[in-house]
Amino acid sequence: MRGIAAIAGIGQTDFSKSSGRSELQLAAEASLAALADAGLTVDDVDGMVTFTIDNTEDNELMRTLGVPQLSYTVRTPHGGAGSAVTVFAAATAVATGAARHVLVYRALNARSGNRFGRARDPGSSPTKGTGWDFANWLAPYGALSPAAILSMQTLPWMRARGLTNRDFADYIVGIRDFAATNPAAWFYKRPITVEDHQASRWIVEPILRLFDCCQETDGGVALVVTTTERARDLKQTPAVVLGAAQGVGRDPGSPGRAFAMAGLGPQDLDAAMIYDAFSPHLYMGLESLGICKEGDAKDFVASGAIARGGSLPVNTNGGLIGEAYLHGMNLITEAVRQVRGTAVNQVEDAEVVSMSSGTNVCILGRDRK
Amino acid sequence: MTDTAPAYTRPVPVLDADNAFYWRAAAQGELRVQSCGECGALCHPPVPLCPVCHSAERETRQVSGLGRVASFMIVHHPPNPWFEMPIGVVSIELEEGPQVTSNIVGVPLEEVDLGMEVEVLFAGTDDPEVGVPLFRPRGR
Numbered sequence A: 001m002r003g004i005a006a007i008a009g010i011g012q013t014d015f016s017k018s019s020g021r022s023e024l025q026l027a028a029e030a031s032l033a034a035l036a037d038a039g040l041t042v043d044d045v046d047g048m049v050t051f052t053i054d055n056t057e058d059n060e061l062m063r064t065l066g067v068p069q070l071s072y073t074v075r076t077p078h079g080g081a082g083s084a085v086t087v088f089a090a091a092t093a094v095a096t097g098a099a100r101h102v103l104v105y106r107a108l109n110a111r112s113g114n115r116f117g118r119a120r121d122p123g124s125s126p127t128k129g130t131g132w133d134f135a136n137w138l139a140p141y142g143a144l145s146p147a148a149i150l151s152m153q154t155l156p157w158m159r160a161r162g163l164t165n166r167d168f169a170d171y172i173v174g175i176r177d178f179a180a181t182n183p184a185a186w187f188y189k190r191p192i193t194v195e196d197h198q199a200s201r202w203i204v205e206p207i208l209r210l211f212d213c214c215q216e217t218d219g220g221v222a223l224v225v226t227t228t229e230r231a232r233d234l235k236q237t238p239a240v241v242l243g244a245a246q247g248v249g250r251d252p253g254s255p256g257r258a259f260a261m262a263g264l265g266p267q268d269l270d271a272a273m274i275y276d277a278f279s280p281h282l283y284m285g286l287e288s289l290g291i292c293k294e295g296d297a298k299d300f301v302a303s304g305a306i307a308r309g310g311s312l313p314v315n316t317n318g319g320l321i322g323e324a325y326l327h328g329m330n331l332i333t334e335a336v337r338q339v340r341g342t343a344v345n346q347v348e349d350a351e352v353v354s355m356s357s358g359t360n361v362c363i364l365g366r367d368r369k
Numbered sequence B: 001m002t003d004t005a006p007a008y009t010r011p012v013p014v015l016d017a018d019n020a021f022y023w024r025a026a027a028q029g030e031l032r033v034q035s036c037g038e039c040g041a042l043c044h045p046p047v048p049l050c051p052v053c054h055s056a057e058r059e060t061r062q063v064s065g066l067g068r069v070a071s072f073m074i075v076h077h078p079p080n081p082w083f084e085m086p087i088g089v090v091s092i093e094l095e096e097g098p099q100v101t102s103n104i105v106g107v108p109l110e111e112v113d114l115g116m117e118v119e120v121l122f123a124g125t126d127d128p129e130v131g132v133p134l135f136r137p138r139g140r
Helices: A023-038 A058-065 A079-096 A133-137 A154-161 A165-180 A194-199 A254-262 A279-288 A297-302 A329-340 B020-027
Strands: A005-012 A047-051 A072-076 A102-109 A202-205 A218-227 A239-245 A271-274 A352-357 A360-365 B032-036 B058-062 B066-075 B087-094 B099-103 B117-124 B131-137
Touching (some): A005 A023, A005 A079, A005 A329, A023 A102, A023 A218, A047 A058, A047 A079, A072 A079, A079 A102, A079 A218, A079 A239, A079 A329, A154 A279, A154 B066, A165 A279, A218 A329, A239 A254, A254 A352, A254 A360, A271 A279, A271 A329, A279 A297, A329 A352, A329 A360, B020 B058, B020 B131, B099 B131
Parallel strands (some): A047 A072, A047 A102
Antiparallel strands (some): A005 A218, A005 A239, A102 A218, A239 A360, A352 A360, B032 B058, B066 B087, B066 B117, B087 B099, B117 B131
């Protein structure tokens, strides 16, 4: 599948704490923006991909936009970990001919609507089919929010690497610096210091402080995926899917599969977008991608390598913590902008950019026809 | 507590065909783990087939209730109607091998650390047939 598919269009709404409109409307606005960006119309759309937990049904979005028919529509599992899988699924569809133009969308009112970070009542929020069924083993013990649920096994992992919450400040200061110069970011013009990070209150001690946690955001993001060949005739510089892989399990080998498909290695990356719902995920991502050897992420981050001007800038939009929590999808749009050369915090001559969510990976790059 | 706080003191576990025995045993003062009737392998959380030999001969084994803290965290925020904050949440590695999630009680949370040796005790829920295993430092 190397190089066969490309992201031809990206679109997003404003990111806010109170959108004042339905999730369906957010999905529709982002979709139209992505199609316009690509130079396509709703008549071109014949595929759709979103998350299993997205509230917008494909047929309602079709009816809203006036998309006449679909030949392919699937949903990706495991919440935000599935964000990179949307590109994998859409690329697979266009590479096999199952669809010609796949519209990927994700829209949520995660602050003004069903607040993402809240303590969920397990009795009234069924978890079956959401990828969160394991959380029922934590709910009777008061771990009722994503921050708590996802931190249950983090402390031994930190101890094995000599990581403390103070180390996370090195990451956070860097992405808040990126967010500070990104007008779309919640933390635009609001950089912080290590001391600010360490003064923020505990959310889950001794793992997460407030500034280690992602946003609760209202907004929508959409992508248009088609073949690289078709994308060359469209409006934008194609962000070619050089490699993509999905992986479920303890050590599923998916980063290696994605890099092998691309014929590249971690050393070839010019920038990386790594799903960072909470600070520890960034460190886990650096190690699972092979950017760092196991245990080396702490020193790599502390060296400034992933911050502005570093050897491998990461999450240059401010990430999910500094820009917005569009469930990983705003890291894909940032990867596309880096490849196009249009990011607000542009990495000079960025040619190859990864986007990963958990063990799911896509590697985007410039067209090398 | 707010006016909307439920009457129960902690969220009642959501029971299904596979996990019900665990919570019901706790109401009887027993810590039970799924064991395979064919090969004897222990499995937690429980699943419909033995993941080792695929036997459907499910049994439950009462275990010692002794273990050590394999992971822990102190949940400070967001508040919720069922608990006084902060909450000490632990993953306990039982002497018999499986890990179970729980609360740690009977000790100041700042004294809890990985490896602490613990023993089980039990608490009720609003449903008299459903209980929860808790853990406290051993010998206190």
